[in-house]
Amino acid sequence: MRVEVLPIVLGALPASAWAVDYLSASEAEALMFPQADEFATANLRFDNAQLQEIGKRAGIPARSAQWGVRVARHAGTSLGYVVVDNVVGKFELITYAVAVGTDGAIKQIEILSYRESHGGEIRLPAWRKQFVGKTVAGPLRVGEDIANISGATLSCNHVTDGVRRIVAVLQVARETGALS
Amino acid sequence: MQHRSRLGTLGQLFVATALALPPAVHADEAELAQRLEKLSSELEAVKAELAKMKKDREQAAVVAAPVQSAQPAQTAQATKPAEAVYTNTEAAPGGAPETVITGYGEINYNRPVHATEDTQMDLRRAVIGLQHRFDAQTKFAFELEAEHAVTSAEDPGEVEVEQAFIEHRLSQPLAIRAGLMLIPTGLLNENHEPTYYYGVERNFVETAIIPTTWREGGVQVVGDVADGLTLQGGVTTGFNINKWDATSTEGKESPLGSIHQELALASAKDLSIFAAANYRGVPGLLVGGSVFTGGASQGAQGVPNMRVTLWDLHARWTPGPWDLSALYARGTISNTAAFNSTLVGNPTLVPAVFDGSYVQAAYRARFGNYGVAPFARLEFFNTGRKYEDIGPGLTPAPLPTERVITTGLNFDINQHVVVKADFQWFRQLSAANRFDLGLGWAF
Numbered sequence: 001m002r003v004e005v006l007p008i009v010l011g012a013l014p015a016s017a018w019a020v021d022y023l024s025a026s027e028a029e030a031l032m033f034p035q036a037d038e039f040a041t042a043n044l045r046f047d048n049a050q051l052q053e054i055g056k057r058a059g060i061p062a063r064s065a066q067w068g069v070r071v072a073r074h075a076g077t078s079l080g081y082v083v084v085d086n087v088v089g090k091f092e093l094i095t096y097a098v099a100v101g102t103d104g105a106i107k108q109i110e111i112l113s114y115r116e117s118h119g120g121e122i123r124l125p126a127w128r129k130q131f132v133g134k135t136v137a138g139p140l141r142v143g144e145d146i147a148n149i150s151g152a153t154l155s156c157n158h159v160t161d162g163v164r165r166i167v168a169v170l171q172v173a174r175e176t177g178a179l180s
Numbered sequence: 181m182q183h184r185s186r187l188g189t190l191g192q193l194f195v196a197t198a199l200a201l202p203p204a205v206h207a208d209e210a211e212l213a214q215r216l217e218k219l220s221s222e223l224e225a226v227k228a229e230l231a232k233m234k235k236d237r238e239q240a241a242v243v244a245a246p247v248q249s250a251q252p253a254q255t256a257q258a259t260k261p262a263e264a265v266y267t268n269t270e271a272a273p274g275g276a277p278e279t280v281i282t283g284y285g286e287i288n289y290n291r292p293v294h295a296t297e298d299t300q301m302d303l304r305r306a307v308i309g310l311q312h313r314f315d316a317q318t319k320f321a322f323e324l325e326a327e328h329a330v331t332s333a334e335d336p337g338e339v340e341v342e343q344a345f346i347e348h349r350l351s352q353p354l355a356i357r358a359g360l361m362l363i364p365t366g367l368l369n370e371n372h373e374p375t376y377y378y379g380v381e382r383n384f385v386e387t388a389i390i391p392t393t394w395r396e397g398g399v400q401v402v403g404d405v406a407d408g409l410t411l412q413g414g415v416t417t418g419f420n421i422n423k424w425d426a427t428s429t430e431g432k433e434s435p436l437g438s439i440h441q442e443l444a445l446a447s448a449k450d451l452s453i454f455a456a457a458n459y460r461g462v463p464g465l466l467v468g469g470s471v472f473t474g475g476a477s478q479g480a481q482g483v484p485n486m487r488v489t490l491w492d493l494h495a496r497w498t499p500g501p502w503d504l505s506a507l508y509a510r511g512t513i514s515n516t517a518a519f520n521s522t523l524v525g526n527p528t529l530v531p532a533v534f535d536g537s538y539v540q541a542a543y544r545a546r547f548g549n550y551g552v553a554p555f556a557r558l559e560f561f562n563t564g565r566k567y568e569d570i571g572p573g574l575t576p577a578p579l580p581t582e583r584v585i586t587t588g589l590n591f592d593i594n595q596h597v598v599v600k601a602d603f604q605w606f607r608q609l610s611a612a613n614r615f616d617l618g619l620g621w622a623f
Contacts, residue, residue: 022352091280092313117321118370120404124407127463141546143546144501145500150460150496150498153595157595
């Protein structure tokens, strides 16, 4: 796997790159890692074997060989990682951010944009808190450790699948030494 | 642009070559040799230009390849880091499409065990829908449904527009809808895809009492007013009591289903209003209720002012693998005595009260990506619980309350395809006890 890390000063992200409804990516990462004094961009590229491993751990395909990760740092020490992702709910894209600690446990998730007519409740802290502390060991599945929102089953499933994929991506990246 | 200008250069070369040839026929040998030499050098230039274009194309393909394919790291090239953070998406580049096609449907097999000659298999419905987003605030939702496979003068099918409305978001928590919309009643009416409910057929309470899929034309406001609390309210068309067919049993099967208008040249003198509240603030919990009320006489001569009111309370709780739900719905029609007096002697008079309730429990287990959900449902419903008094011997007796027990299995092939099997026991109409099989899809 190849990784390239470039430090970017906090707040320098192009906010205009997002059609943000609730939070921008830079606001989300600052919210999730308030201690960070720097966020670096890591471009992860996985080979076929690694993609298969991600798919195996997530229970769904890795989807992409390339993943953009933001590494939160304080005084040069890694605090964790932020991945911003899009999944389709029922009709529309849902943009969300996942913060994962260096131990692989989910620290926080934030919904950046939610455009569906139903199921906006996934933005509520009570629903998002269900993910906190979970790792790739899971199960991270609706109907098991993640409760559904009635009337927004597809949105719940797809965001939960997306989070499970991201923790698998980060886990494989950590195990291969691409992320410290 | 570079390729376009090179093609232009090539074109000029060919034109120049073509123009240069005719005079050569009349030239002397030396001049001819000179021109041939010139032509030869021009050909060399063309060949070099072509080779350069080919090389450029190959280089462009190499740059794109690492982004698209799962190349090993050694051969991969890094992309611009600042942009890469934002490439995590399952949508096509450029974001979500403006128009999304959806669909759902089900094919059901019903076998009454005491009357197997009535066994049927039916394409119950096949629906194609779409959502088109005009801008960030405004979208259009549409569903077209075909029932029973074939629609013609001799066939039982129906084709209907189930939804056609515009939604405009006024602010983050507030949206307004206008058009043909589903009424937010009960647990099924707004979420009626086969992957959403247990059992081959939709439950009786939400078909006989609440006429799912129930839609009206009008205006609706939707507001997420507090954490997890959604309020909906609106003004719409309503029912038309003049459609009541006292000679048919349809009114006994579903009183409101027999007088709904579905925005098909709907009489709209009497409009209705509705309100619904649903709380989803606790993960896995839904508690809500709704009320719909409006005149049903539609100004018809000699018909008393009659009001249809339907309300419901519902709850659904999904702790872990459990899926538990309960619902009660009650409908009333006012001033039925005067109306029924004109119908005496017919088999089906208009009820003053009809109601129903159910409780349901399902357990969702997962085997790999397959899901298996055994379930059981207990229903009570009465489509003629009470009739207004129109005199001794003329007032219909209240209908007996039907009790239905349904137990079976939903087998999820994935999130979008379900195979179902169940058995239903009827207390009153035990001859109708039946075995059901179903195939459903939704995307």
